[in-house]
Amino acid sequence: QSALTQPASVSGSPGQSITISCTGTSIDIGAYNFVSWYQQHPGKAPKLMIYDVRNRPSGVSNRFSGSKSGNTASLTISGLQAEDEADYYCSSYTISSIVFGPGTKVTVL
Amino acid sequence: EVQLLESGGGLVQPGGSLRLSCAASGFTFTTYAMTWVRQAPGKGLEWVSTFIASGGISYYADSVKGRFTISRDNSENTLFLQMSSLRAEDTAVYYCAKGAWNYLNYFDYWGQGTLVTVSS
Numbered sequence: 001q002s003a004l005t006q007p008a009s010v011s012g013s014p015g016q017s018i019t020i021s022c023t024g025t026s027i028d029i030g031a032y033n034f035v036s037w038y039q040q041h042p043g044k045a046p047k048l049m050i051y052d053v054r055n056r057p058s059g060v061s062n063r064f065s066g067s068k069s070g071n072t073a074s075l076t077i078s079g080l081q082a083e084d085e086a087d088y089y090c091s092s093y094t095i096s097s098i099v100f101g102p103g104t105k106v107t108v109l
Numbered sequence: 110e111v112q113l114l115e116s117g118g119g120l121v122q123p124g125g126s127l128r129l130s131c132a133a134s135g136f137t138f139t140t141y142a143m144t145w146v147r148q149a150p151g152k153g154l155e156w157v158s159t160f161i162a163s164g165g166i167s168y169y170a171d172s173v174k175g176r177f178t179i180s181r182d183n184s185e186n187t188l189f190l191q192m193s194s195l196r197a198e199d200t201a202v203y204y205c206a207k208g209a210w211n212y213l214n215y216f217d218y219w220g221q222g223t224l225v226t227v228s229s
Contacts (some may be wrong), residue, residue, distance in 0.1 A: 011205035038154070045204060045219040046146075046154065055218060089154050093214055096168050098144075098156040 004028065004090055004101035011107040017078040020104045022090030024070060030071040034093035037066060038073045040103075041086045049088075050075060082108050111135040111218040118223030125195050129223060130175035131205030132199045133189040138162075138186040142208030144216060145179065145190045147225075157203070158190065162211045173199075195227045 005023045012018040022029070022037075025059070028077045029035055035053045039044040048057050050066035053073065054092040063078045077084055117129040129144070145157040158179040159168045167179050178191040188205055202224050206216035 034214050038216075040154075045221050046216075047219070048215060048217050051209065051215040051217075087153075090158075091154075091215065096213070097170065098159070098213060100146075100154040100156060103153040 004092060004099055006088075006090060006101040006104045008102075009091065009105045010026060010072045011109055012077075012080045013093065014080055014082065016080050018080060019108065020075045020077075020088055020106070021088075022073045022075070022092075022101050024073070024092055024099070027070055028071075028092040028094035028099055029044065029068065030106055032093050033068070035073040036091045037064075037085075038089045038091065039086045046089065048087050077106070081107055084108060111207060112209060113178060113220035115203065115205050115223040117219045118203065118225045120226045120228065121195055121212060122180075122229050123172075123196060123227055124167065125227070126191070126193040127195065127225060129190040129192070129203055129205075129225070130197075131220060133186045133188065133192075133205075133207070133222060139183045142211050142213060143188045144206045144208060145188075146204045146206055146216070148200075148204070148222075149198070149201040152201075155201070159208070159213050160188065168213060178225070195225075197227050199225060200227045201225060 029077040040046045054066045122144040160179045166179045176194045202222040204222045205220040207218040209217040
């Protein structure tokens with residue numbers, strides 16, 4: 001099964017925008033528009049933030065947006081807030097399986 | 110309100126077995142794929158297995174194939190994960206997750222997880 005890569009950490013000041021990249025291959029991100037993003041606070045269960053590359057579930061702030069180009073997907077958080085400090089995981093469908101990225105720790109300075 | 114409640118975790122010796130359960134409520138259980146995802150202490154998320162609602166189709170990560178078996182009881186709205194030949198590297202919090210559709214894609218609801226510790 002394939003692996004996705006993410007930066008270990010990204011930081012920003014309140015109000016700024018940050019972008020987390022998620023790089024896969026031609027058999028996962030590059031092949032399907034089935035990229036999702038999850039937010040996880042310490043000791044809590046993951047929460048779906050983006051699905052199918054760019055769609056937001058009901059209740060998720062429009063400060064979160066997703067995109068994809070080739071084998072790389074991205075999550076952008078605009079107007080960074082203290083509550084956004086968490087781990088973020090990308091995920092993609094691949095052949096008969098799901099693959100997660102290693103996670104990116106977002107720090108609000 | 111969708112609720113997923115995992116149970117069955119605990120301490121087990123290497124080579125042992127354990128059965129996890131996930132009681133689901135708040136949605137039509139028979140309509141959606143259900144999945145187990147695990148997270149080793151201090152590590153990231155790892156997809157383990159998915160059971161499609163119809164047709165009895167299941168998928169497994171290579172790391173658990175042949176050792177773990179996923180199943181579901183649609184009459185009891187419960188998902189199971191039978192784990193055998195457990196190894197130290199199986200130590201993790203195991204999350205039950207609801208698929209947004211009846212195929213392998215993203216997960217819109219998650220349980221709070223149950224901890225499995227494999228140690229002698």
